[in-house]
Amino acid sequence: MSMSVLYDAPGPKTRRNSAIASVIGAVAILAGLTWVFFILAAPRVNANGAEQPGMFDPSRTDILSDPQVWGAFGGAVVETLRMAGVAAVLAILVGILFSFGRTAASKWVRIPTSVLLEFFRGMPLLLMILFVFLLFSTGSYWAGVLGLAVYNGAIIGEALRAGINSLPKGQREGGLSVGLTSLQTRFIIEFPQAFRQMLPIILAQLVVLVKDTSLAYVVAYPELARTIKNLQNFYGSRYLFTLFAVGFVIYLVMNVTLSYIARYAAKRSGPKLGKVTPDNPKVPGAEGTRAITMPRGRSGYRDNSGGGFS
């Protein structure tokens, strides 16, 4: 709904007022940011009277010229993406399996799958990673990958199921009537359409997955967040702020880029007929805490996942 419908086109007076408000707002925000900057830059006095240099002091930022630090950050990004990549592929496979189970004709398959799905969606990813780590002694890499794959797979599975449900009934009937078996109909006719229908949601979930790799921190996998902590332990707390700032920027660049790619891909190859695109959500706010705004199909796809750490 465009907000302009709500009121008349602004006249000269309203336009002037809103321009003034805009300038005042901008000045207030800039003043706030400047204040934060000076607070950060100012030296601090400890409780014991010792003075600490400000956050932008050379003694806090000199590690940035150390190539080893950048090597560590580079390695961390590689580790993060390595985990996210494998987990993403597995999550889609798990999602397909789940959506199969949930749409199965036999209730002996359907009901246990649903229970399992609720279980995986309702518990924190952090707990799940710990679960895998402790129970299957997989090592930290696979604990992270499997935890992410199952958790996100459950969410992708729900999305795929919603996609299948939102297809016109005739699609399945058509497949069956030309002599395909039930399984063939699923694979050849329903799945490709459902996948395309739900591509925006799946891509958004994969962006969330990248963000969630940070939780492998808990099993000491050396991804980006853990690397910041390790570097801090190595170089000393003095550099905490600097290291944090670098990690912050890396995450931001990485995730914004991925979100952008996901949005673009969803726009290019997502569902046609103006159905579900990131910019045109069908159901308000169904995204929970996803990275990109996503909608849902006709079928009442309920997302109580929220992508966790997303």
Add this chain to the structure above:
Amino acid sequence: MDAISNAIDALVSITPLYMQGFLLTLALLAISGVGAFVLGVLIAAMRISPVPSLRVFATVYTEILRNIPLLLVLFFCAFVLPILGVELDFFLLAALGLTLYTSPFVAEAVRSGFNGVPVGQAEAARSIGMGFTQTVGLVIMPQASRMVVPPLINVFIALTKNTSVAGIFFVNELFKATYAAARDNGDVVVLTLVYAAALYLAITVPLGLIAGAIEKRVMVLR
């Protein structure tokens, strides 16, 4: 029989720890839920306001917080804020971090709720001569608020699961309790984990059911 009695012993011994953790998790959920709601509505209001600078600020705020892992936000609150002179205990810092992290998601849910009201509704209200206040107050708001509830509940479900991250930052909530229990009860690790999962599910599953039920009612009305 020995294994069973072992398990029961462990169950009895970890229950106080878990209950304390569960209560802290609920407290985190309540505090940061309310905080994120207030902040989120504010951000949403800024985002749809006619003042461009506020809109830009709200957009940048949303994009930054949505693209940073929660772990990093809490990291900032727990370790960097104290350097900057904020002296709160870890519980309050974690609650602050969860509030900040959740607020843009609340804002998006609220905003999209407003966007979900068909344009025709506003047009109809305007065409019978209603002013801005009447259009929003009598026509848009009642519909939007109803549509906002299910997505908001979804945000709170995610928040419930997110509180577990606070356990990494010295808050003795349920995840931290689980970590300790799993470490101390090596023989019944499965039990400790399933117990914790059940407590989390006790919050998230009912919330999900409520969201589903409300959604169904809203959908019928639409």
